[in-house]
Amino acid sequence: MAVAIRQNSRSFGLFAALIFLSVACPLFYRLYWGWEDDEVGTSLSPQEVPPAPALAPPVPEAPAAEKHIPEPSKSSALSSSSSSSLQVSETLPATTSAAPAASSAAPATPSPSSPQSSSTPVPSQLSVEIVVASTKRENTSWVHEYLPDWSHKVYVVDDPNHPLTVPLNKGREAMVFLTYLIDYYDRLPDVAVFMHAGRYQWHNDDPNYDAVPTLRRLNATYVRDVGYANLRCVWLIGCPAELHPYEDELAPPPRPPGYPADKPPPLPVRPDGKPLTTHQIFRQAFSELLPEREVPRVVAVSCCSQFAVSREAVHQRPRGDYVRFRQWLISTHYADDLSGRVLEYIWHIIFGREAVHCPKAEDCYCNLWGLCDLKCTQDQCEGRYKFPPSAAMPKGWPRIGFEGEERNYTEPFPLTP
Numbered sequence: 263m264a265v266a267i268r269q270n271s272r273s274f275g276l277f278a279a280l281i282f283l284s285v286a287c288p289l290f291y292r293l294y295w296g297w298e299d300d301e302v303g304t305s306l307s308p309q310e311v312p313p314a315p316a317l318a319p320p321v322p323e324a325p326a327a328e329k330h331i332p333e334p335s336k337s338s339a340l341s342s343s344s345s346s347s348l349q350v351s352e353t354l355p356a357t358t359s360a361a362p363a364a365s366s367a368a369p370a371t372p373s374p375s376s377p378q379s380s381s382t383p384v385p386s387q388l389s390v391e392i393v394v395a396s397t398k399r400e401n402t403s404w405v406h407e408y409l410p411d412w413s414h415k416v417y418v419v420d421d422p423n424h425p426l427t428v429p430l431n432k433g434r435e436a437m438v439f440l441t442y443l444i445d446y447y448d449r450l451p452d453v454a455v456f457m458h459a460g461r462y463q464w465h466n467d468d469p470n471y472d473a474v475p476t477l478r479r480l481n482a483t484y485v486r487d488v489g490y491a492n493l494r495c496v497w498l499i500g501c502p503a504e505l506h507p508y509e510d511e512l513a514p515p516p517r518p519p520g521y522p523a524d525k526p527p528p529l530p531v532r533p534d535g536k537p538l539t540t541h542q543i544f545r546q547a548f549s550e551l552l553p554e555r556e557v558p559r560v561v562a563v564s565c566c567s568q569f570a571v572s573r574e575a576v577h578q579r580p581r582g583d584y585v586r587f588r589q590w591l592i593s594t595h596y597a598d599d600l601s602g603r604v605l606e607y608i609w610h611i612i613f614g615r616e617a618v619h620c621p622k623a624e625d626c627y628c629n630l631w632g633l634c635d636l637k638c639t640q641d642q643c644e645g646r647y648k649f650p651p652s653a654a655m656p657k658g659w660p661r662i663g664f665e666g667e668e669r670n671y672t673e674p675f676p677l678t679p
């Protein structure tokens with residue numbers, strides 16, 4: 263965008279910027295903030311997702327009525343009193359490893375795959391484990407069927423009797439990912455891959471929105487070498503500059519007298535009464551989660567909270583950090599969608615990447631999946647990801663398209679009986 267503007271006259275630049283702001287941003291925001299039905303969490307409801315509007319009216323964010331510097335937060339989440347749920351979960355590893363249903367292989371055991379299991383280009387001497395955040399109603403059997411060489415940790419957040427569950431169903435997939443990091447901190451595979459439950463979902467960077475190719479082709483060696491990789495290369499939503507924490511902030515109100523020092527600060531209130539956005543609370547949330555770090559001016563990473571990390575990247579932090587992040591999730595007053603999405607924009611920073619992590623699409627596709635020599639702009643590549651017409655995949659997908667048409671689909675990794 264910036265390049266295009268500079269190449270043209272000043273007035274056209276202004277015009278283009280106006281068009282961009284009034285059209286692209288509201289649309290993207292609408293798409294993004296509207297499309298959350300498939301996330302894990304208590305607020306999850308099986309509601310119909312409306313198709314993305316071609317042009318949504320601009321949704322100006324109300325500016326903060328009064329900006330002020332928030333009190334230093336002194337890691338309020340750390341000392342929060344609700345530690346009982348945490349203790350419950352800290353007994354999880356023993357329980358889960360004893361339970362037969364927990365999963366196929368022990369995480370630290372190298373995967374039993376033979377090098378000649380040919381349809382995967384992934385060098386299988388690395389152990390890879392997939393961590394899935396799911397709810398009871400979701401069918402996750404594809405994880406076992408299509409990733410037989412990996413070990414699996416499929417969490418079910420809304421089934422307290424499931425061997426892999428969470429201490430509290432709050433904060434969507436973030437609660438699962440943190441619970442895994444805490445419980446398996448000492449038994450991590452070489453590479454852990456964090457995913458949502460659906461095989462076909464708009465989050466997946468694949469022409470069929472299919473998770474399987476993004477996993478089967480994943481170059482685990484690359485992930486091990488770089489520490490963290492987002493599993494989405496396209497920049498649609500999240501890159502190149504999603505959050506401006508200082509400009510976007512709606513500061514929390516001052517704590518009333520007698521407000522407990524160890525409680526999360528009171529929530530800011532939008533003058534227009536609408537729900538808070540992640541942008542508005544990000545500065546405060548970041549300072550609570552990573553109090554030792556200055557809040558970045560800009561934060562960007564491709565969306566959707568699906569990523570792969572190496573054991574080394576996880577171990578750059580003590581286990582206690584992940585316990586503290588989860589405690590924040592447990593005690594925060596933010597709604598699920600907000601707290602989960604704060605983590606969505608912090609994982610890459612937690613695992614050692616720059617606050618703005620937007621590798622060129624071309625490099626990303628090549629490094630992650632060996633899809634090299636694609637025709638690309640910096641933010642997307644031909645023949646790869648496009649926004650689907652609606653967040654919900656149509657019935658019969660991927661064989662039946664969004665218009666009910668036959669797509670002549672062939673399974674990229676057919677199962678061998």
Ligand SMILES: *[C@@H]1O[C@H](CO)[C@@H](O)[C@H](O)[C@H]1NC(C)=O
Pocket residue numbers: 401402403404407
């Ligand atoms: C779950 O999905 C698999 C395909 O991965 C399918 O074979 C199976 O029938 C599904 N189970 C249910 C209960 O729908």
Ligand SMILES: *[C@@H]1O[C@H](CO)[C@@H](O)[C@H](O)[C@H]1NC(C)=O
Pocket residue numbers: 383481482483484487631632
């Ligand atoms: C996987 O990544 C490693 C490290 O970047 C690289 O050396 C190797 O060639 C890649 N393998 C494939 C099959 O692309």
Ligand SMILES: *[C@@H]1O[C@H](CO)[C@@H](O)[C@H](O)[C@H]1NC(C)=O
Pocket residue numbers: 668669670
């Ligand atoms: C699918 O195959 C049918 C029959 O061969 C053909 O008529 C149709 O155009 C194909 N559709 C697509 C989307 O390629």
